[in-house]
Amino acid sequence: MSTAPAITLKGRYDLGGAPLFHADLTVPAGQWTCLLGPSGVGKSTVLRLILGLETGGSFNGTIIANDAAPVAPRVSYMAQTDLLLPWLSVAENAVIGARLRGEAPDMARLDDLLDRVKLQKHRTKKPSALSGGMRQRAALARTLMEDRPIVLLDEPFSALDAGTRADMQELAADVLVGKTVLLVTHDPAEAARLGHQIVLLGPQGCTPWPAPAAAPIRALNDRDVLACQTALLQHLRGAA
């Protein structure tokens, strides 16, 4: 798999004939960038634009990787909705990418990931037999099965209880070392823990927010993490 590139998205996005946001976002190579902002500002749209998916609006600008190769074919994407296929089991859903490409799935990797997302004993169940948090972990396993250099995550831990959320953050940070990751989140604590870079998206553009100095993934009780999440929450409350 190719080296993780940096990605730059620059331009204006219009929805229904009016501008929704201006963006000048650089996602550094091999690092986590956490994107926050009010509901409806366009965070998921940014991910869909990078993927080249339909958004309902129009983008006038550029999305480029610093190695000049196309971005979309190198992306692994976890959407806000789990997009699990209801007729497949947890394990079959997790390897759907390889199956669709006509490749043999890496079964050792699958076993390891199902252990780590705590779904090993549920691997033969269909999505309808899972809780919301279990479904989200199944979708996370499917995303992590794809060994892609660019990973786009749209609120991937939002349905998880607090303890499992912390565990899954640590799993994702471990598995995605060296990848270029763009994480959309509403959780200031998550951004303070995971982000090499934290960016706030507003109608006028992207504003960097200072991340704690230590390298991610940071301890939950790290003093700088706590200070960062508190300041970020205060700012977001003020901006809402």
Ligand SMILES: Nc1ncnc2c1ncn2[C@@H]1O[C@H](COP(=O)(O)OP(=O)(O)OP(=O)(O)O)[C@@H](O)[C@H]1O
């Ligand atoms: N397919 C679509 N067609 C038309 N409008 C859309 C479509 N998808 C999203 N929108 C609109 O685009 C705007 C931005 O949506 P988006 O989902 O990107 O916001 P967001 O910042 O991710 O919100 P949230 O934090 O609530 O998930 C919203 O006004 C939404 O209603």
